[in-house]
Amino acid sequence: MPLPTILVADDDRSIRTVLSQALGRAGYQVRTTPTASTLWQWVEEGEGDLVITDVVMPDENGLDLVPRIRRARPDLRIIVMSAQSTLMTAVKATQRGAFEYIPKPFDLKELLAVVGRALATPAPVMIEGSPAEAEERMPLIGRSVAMQDIYRVIARLTTSDLTVMVNGESGTGKELVARALHDYGRRRGGPFVAVNMAAIPRELIESELFGHERGAFTGATNRTPGRFEQATGGTLFLDEIGDMPAEAQTRLLRVLQEGEFTTVGGRQPIRADVRIVAATHRDLRQAIRAGVFREDLYYRLNVVPIRLPPLRERTEDIPLLARHFLDRSAVDGNAPKSLSEDAVERLMSARWPGNVRELENLMRRIAALYPQEIITGELIEQELAESLAEQTQHEPATGTEPLADAVSRHIRQYLAASQDGIEMHDIYDRVLAEVERPLIQMTLAATRGNQIKAASMLGLNRNTLRKKIRDLEIPVVRGAT
Numbered sequence: 001m002p003l004p005t006i007l008v009a010d011d012d013r014s015i016r017t018v019l020s021q022a023l024g025r026a027g028y029q030v031r032t033t034p035t036a037s038t039l040w041q042w043v044e045e046g047e048g049d050l051v052i053t054d055v056v057m058p059d060e061n062g063l064d065l066v067p068r069i070r071r072a073r074p075d076l077r078i079i080v081m082s083a084q085s086t087l088m089t090a091v092k093a094t095q096r097g098a099f100e101y102i103p104k105p106f107d108l109k110e111l112l113a114v115v116g117r118a119l120a121t122p123a124p125v126m127i128e129g130s131p132a133e134a135e136e137r138m139p140l141i142g143r144s145v146a147m148q149d150i151y152r153v154i155a156r157l158t159t160s161d162l163t164v165m166v167n168g169e170s171g172t173g174k175e176l177v178a179r180a181l182h183d184y185g186r187r188r189g190g191p192f193v194a195v196n197m198a199a200i201p202r203e204l205i206e207s208e209l210f211g212h213e214r215g216a217f218t219g220a221t222n223r224t225p226g227r228f229e230q231a232t233g234g235t236l237f238l239d240e241i242g243d244m245p246a247e248a249q250t251r252l253l254r255v256l257q258e259g260e261f262t263t264v265g266g267r268q269p270i271r272a273d274v275r276i277v278a279a280t281h282r283d284l285r286q287a288i289r290a291g292v293f294r295e296d297l298y299y300r301l302n303v304v305p306i307r308l309p310p311l312r313e314r315t316e317d318i319p320l321l322a323r324h325f326l327d328r329s330a331v332d333g334n335a336p337k338s339l340s341e342d343a344v345e346r347l348m349s350a351r352w353p354g355n356v357r358e359l360e361n362l363m364r365r366i367a368a369l370y371p372q373e374i375i376t377g378e379l380i381e382q383e384l385a386e387s388l389a390e391q392t393q394h395e396p397a398t399g400t401e402p403l404a405d406a407v408s409r410h411i412r413q414y415l416a417a418s419q420d421g422i423e424m425h426d427i428y429d430r431v432l433a434e435v436e437r438p439l440i441q442m443t444l445a446a447t448r449g450n451q452i453k454a455a456s457m458l459g460l461n462r463n464t465l466r467k468k469i470r471d472l473e474i475p476v477v478r479g480a481t
């Protein structure tokens with residue numbers, strides 16, 4: 001069999017050389033060109049089994065070439081490489097029919113793996129039509145590796161209706177991801193309906209989601225459609241899913257299993273035609289262990305998990321985000337501003353417990369309040385100190401909150417769950433385990449795994465501690481002193 005031939009188009013000579021050598025060594029035949037026009041000529045002549053193309057080339061944009069290649073040679077697989085690294089590039093490449101999108105700089109091993117996969121898989125189906133009205137509006141900012149992975153998952157999900165679970169701390173952009181999945185997905189022509197479980201009184205959630213019939217309960221004077229019905233043909237975003245009461249969980253599970261639902265007080269089943277994206281900042285596994293979230297529902301929702309990293313795990317995105325928010329404020333009528341180098345450094349070293357939302361608020365405040373054109377590190381420092389003082393004033397002071405208060409809050413949750421209909425026979429054991437696990441885990445961490453010291457600190461017998469470690473399935477770090 002002849003060796004597969006790979007056509008490479010990139011205006012950067014060093015990339016052509018690197019690819020040519022690596023692909024050649026891997027046993028492929030390689031032809032390289034700096035221009036889109038030569039690549040197109042080869043494609044038209046029937047050359048090649050796989051195309052690797054850059055996006056920005058002197059004569060034509062590689063992304064514009066993708067649909068033309070797909071029309072002329074539907075069997076030819078295309079890999080798009082780009083230094084632009086935005087969600088739009090990933091989405092466009094995928095929607096125009098590229099096999100894979102690889103951000104630059106790339107890892108050669110990864111590229112070779114993608115080439116192997118591409119040659120072994122049939123070419124993907126092309127999606128006609130442009131993804132969104134405002135093509136160039138950038139919904140998600142950030143070029144960190146973590147965000148690149150998220151863009152790729154979003155791009156792949158634009159061609160399916162799979163249920164997605166977005167997990168991340170507050171303010172990391174969970175709703176923005178849900179919107180991007182909708183705006184670039186197959187259901188973009190339908191509505192996007194968002195419901196926040198934490199913002200609706202528990203007793204109203206079922207009627208809010210599924211609607212109710214006239215007379216279903218006191219005050220129900222009309223038939224009212226629920227969010228499921230409103231989202232027909234589109235996407236239903238269930239935010240803070242971890243706060244969903246037990247009965248609504250059971251009902252939602254039934255909808256996911258059977259594809260239909262009934263309104264509160266209604267009998268006639270209604271077909272559910274929605275794509276579900278759920279989000280939470282909670283650790284749902286812990287909620288399952290605590291008995292407040294249904295495990296079977298979790299698996300139905302967690303078909304494709306997306307974990308949004310907190311801002312402190314992708315500090316390299318901070319300068320871009322900060323400038324983006326300043327620019328947006330300028331569009332809103334504030335004087336244009338730029339950041340000094342030490343301002344950027346200060347922003348990058350901050351902790352950002354409120355993640356992107358906190359950074360956005362800070363930049364908006366600065367844009368509105370300060371006349372100077374250049375924002376200095378000193379100013380940032382001052383603003384950060386002020387917002388920290390604000391936070392400690394308004395937030396519950398977890399640092400000084402009596403342990404009993406925190407425990408009471410959790411017990412209230414268990415009791416609410418049992419009122420919601422989840423059978424609970426072991427609250428005593430569950431609550432003790434919830435307290436014991438972190439207590440033992442943290443004492444072990446403090447003694448660097450030394451069980452003798454930990455037992456003495458806890459005032460427990462060594463064997464008792466060992467048994468508890470086993471029963472509570474606490475991972476043990478061996479060899480630590």
Ligand SMILES: Nc1ncnc2c1ncn2[C@@H]1O[C@H](COP(=O)(O)OP(=O)(O)OP(=O)(O)O)[C@@H](O)[C@H]1O
Pocket residue numbers: 139140141142168169170171172173174175176177239281321356357360
């Ligand atoms: N990657 C990003 N690029 C641009 N803006 C972002 C990004 N991530 C978040 N934001 C902005 O930060 C704010 C918070 O985002 P979003 O509401 O999506 O977060 P969330 O995780 O859903 O928060 P919560 O859990 O508190 O509801 C929004 O104004 C959003 O526009």
